[in-house]
Amino acid sequence: MLKHIDRQDLSCFLTHFDQEPKNRLALNAVTQNGIGAVALDRTVVNASCHTYSHTIETPAVTHQQKTGRCWLFAGLNTLRLAAMDKLDVKEFELSQAYLTFYDKLEKANFFLESVIETRNEPLEGRLVMWLLADPLPDGGQWDMFVSLVKKYGVVPKGAMPETKNSSETRPMNSVLVAKLRQGAQQLRHAAQQGASPDELRQAKRGLVEDCYRILAIHLGQPPATFNWAWRDKDKAFHGHGSITPSDFFAQYVGVDLDEHVCLINAPTADKPFNRLYTVRHLGNVVGGQPVRYLNVALDVLKRAAQEMVVAGQAVWFGCDVGKLLERERGIMDVDVYDYELVYGTSFALDKAQRLDYGHSRMTHAMVLTGVDLDTAGQPRKWRVENSWGTEVGDKGFMTMSQTWFEQYLYEITIDKRFLPPELLSVLETEPCALPPWDPMGALARAL
Numbered sequence: 074m075l076k077h078i079d080r081q082d083l084s085c086f087l088t089h090f091d092q093e094p095k096n097r098l099a100l101n102a103v104t105q106n107g108i109g110a111v112a113l114d115r116t117v118v119n120a121s122c123h124t125y126s127h128t129i130e131t132p133a134v135t136h137q138q139k140t141g142r143c144w145l146f147a148g149l150n151t152l153r154l155a156a157m158d159k160l161d162v163k164e165f166e167l168s169q170a171y172l173t174f175y176d177k178l179e180k181a182n183f184f185l186e187s188v189i190e191t192r193n194e195p196l197e198g199r200l201v202m203w204l205l206a207d208p209l210p211d212g213g214q215w216d217m218f219v220s221l222v223k224k225y226g227v228v229p230k231g232a233m234p235e236t237k238n239s240s241e242t243r244p245m246n247s248v249l250v251a252k253l254r255q256g257a258q259q260l261r262h263a264a265q266q267g268a269s270p271d272e273l274r275q276a277k278r279g280l281v282e283d284c285y286r287i288l289a290i291h292l293g294q295p296p297a298t299f300n301w302a303w304r305d306k307d308k309a310f311h312g313h314g315s316i317t318p319s320d321f322f323a324q325y326v327g328v329d330l331d332e333h334v335c336l337i338n339a340p341t342a343d344k345p346f347n348r349l350y351t352v353r354h355l356g357n358v359v360g361g362q363p364v365r366y367l368n369v370a371l372d373v374l375k376r377a378a379q380e381m382v383v384a385g386q387a388v389w390f391g392c393d394v395g396k397l398l399e400r401e402r403g404i405m406d407v408d409v410y411d412y413e414l415v416y417g418t419s420f421a422l423d424k425a426q427r428l429d430y431g432h433s434r435m436t437h438a439m440v441l442t443g444v445d446l447d448t449a450g451q452p453r454k455w456r457v458e459n460s461w462g463t464e465v466g467d468k469g470f471m472t473m474s475q476t477w478f479e480q481y482l483y484e485i486t487i488d489k490r491f492l493p494p495e496l497l498s499v500l501e502t503e504p505c506a507l508p509p510w511d512p513m514g515a516l517a518r519a520l
Contacts, residue, residue, distance in 0.1 A: 099415050112410040113399065121404050123467040125443040125456050127383050132157065132164045134469030136462035138240035141211030144391075144438040144516060145172050146460035148218035151387045151440055152227065156326045161305040166230040170239040171318070174288055174295045175225045176217070177209060177245075179357040181253060181284040184208045185277045187354050188257045192264035192273070203509050204354065208253040211242055212517045213357065215389055215438075215486045219330045220361030225295075226318030227326060232299040238291035245291040249284055256280040301325075334492060334500060337366040337484045338374045339513055340425045346370050347496060351504040352514035365504050366513060367496065371479055377491045379452055382444045384491075387458070391484035391516045394437035397477065403466015405457070405473040407480055424480055434512035435483050442470070452478070483513070 090096050102111045131154065137146050149167040157165045187204055194201050238245045259280075260273050268276075301321065302312040316324075337350070344350060350366045378388050399409045413419055427433035443456025455478060457471040465471065473482075489497065507513060 093417070096417070103415065108412075108415065109399070109410070112412050112415045114408055114411050117404065117406050117409045118399070118402060121402060121406075121472055123403075123456070123470065123472055125445040125454070127446065128443040128456060129154070129382065129385055129387055131387070131442050131458055132166070134458060134463060135166060135169070135460045137169070137460045138235075140240065140242045142169060142173060142213075142242075143460055144213040144215070144218060145169055145176065147389050147438040147440050147458075148215065148222075149227070150458060150460070151389050152222075152326050152328055154387055155328050159325050159327065160303055160311075161307075162303065163306055168228045168230045168233040170235050170292055171228045171233040171295050172218075172221050172225070173239050173242075174233075174292045175221055176213065176357055177249065177288055178281070178285055179221070179359070179361075180209050181249065182277070182281050183357050183359055184253055185256055185260065185280055186274075186359050188260050189264070189270060189273045189277065192261055196261070200354075200509070205254060205257060207518055208257070209246055209249050210518045211246070212515075214355065214364050214391075214514075214517050215333070215335050215484075216362045216364040217357045217517065219333070220356070220358035222322060222330060224358055224361065226320070226322040228296060228299060228318045228321060229301070232296050232301075233293065236292055245287070248287055252280065252283055252287065332489050333486050334489055335364075335366050335484055335486050336374050336377060336492075337368050337513060338371050338424075339368055339428060339483060340371070341428050342425075344368050344507075344513075347499055349499055349502050349504040350507055350513065352507045352509060352511055354509045355514045355517055363504075364514075364517075365500075366484065367492075367499060369496070373493060373496075374482075374485060375452065375475075375478070377487045378441060378455075378485050379444055379446075381487050381491050382441055382455075383446075386488060388441040389438060389486040390441055390482055391435040391438045392482045393433045393435060394439075394481075396433065396481050400465060403457075403459075403471035405471055405477045405481075407474065407476045428512050431512075433481065434515035436515065438516060439471075441485075451475075484516075 099111065131150075135146050135150060137143055146169055149169060149172070153165050153167050156167070157163070184204065191201055191204065256277070260276060263273060263276060296318070298315050298317050300314060301316050302310070304310055346368055348368055350368060351364055355364050378390070381388050394405075397407050397409055398405050422430065422432055424433070439460070440458040441455050442458045444452050445454045445456075447453050452475050454475060455473040457473050459465060459469055459471055461469065463469045489500075
């Protein structure tokens, strides 16, 4: 084989393709129907079942629409279960637009603070180019969610409903990104002219106020207080009166967010197990809760998730949702598509290799709300609450095989009481800082 593809190579490829009748059959089928329809394994579809040995009662699924706010939706979907219990209601939803507003505002400030911090880095360097590539993504991480809730509280959806722009963020984001990149240029130029960090932060304040104005025009202004009243399952009326978002969280949600910890399973050589990690320049609230992950073996992750769901607590998780997903039926299974049969070649990277070679990363957050255990007490499949509306899967709920869990689920958030005692002390250690482009930070860069 020569360095370049020549005509002899092409002739050989053509001959080998035509010698195998299955290739012509695959060509005809895929060009007409698409690879999803042709590679779909009917045995997996027929075996799929949305029934589980342990299920958490949940209300109707939510819909993030044309946004990358899955992490916010998943976080609020876990909190609303606690609120529903306190309020004694069957249906309830917390406002995603409310936290979207403050997330965008905080990310604008976080980005500009990063610009000030990296003012002496070369503009064409990888770090500054990475920061400028996506100054205000929709995505986020559990610890970023916690930072928002701790600082701003939460409100019922009726207190700040969705708008056209919260449900389709791209136009709003493009305006904000234009302002932030302009701000980055201004701050770096001022730094080159000798401006001190305090002078740069004074200039930054005006830029953040511009972002507030843009957000308010697109989303409306978030309420400082609101009147709260509701009817319970028995139609009994309850009236609280005026309340702040922080007081609403304290009185009607009451989850101790400090008792939650993020576990990841990243079996790569650069991340030894049973160590704590963070990602540089990843976050939203300056001075808020830092993003931290405890990397553990797969069995530890699985056991913690299983025990938490069996105990009736939903589990926020991050995964690579686009891999081996049959979206219409809501099936997440490594065998749902038989690509090797169609293409006549293998796809053999393991989990660590996929991470190392850029073939997999965290792209979506959802909630585990059920598990199906076999007679030996081992999980066969998981019930997944998504935020893509009711048209996907079983009225918005998807089913995840245990093998898919092992291969493409990377992160869960659990109550510390489900963590092995010998790992609690690791949470007190100084985290190892990963580069901003590490795949464990990718969920925060969605859209």
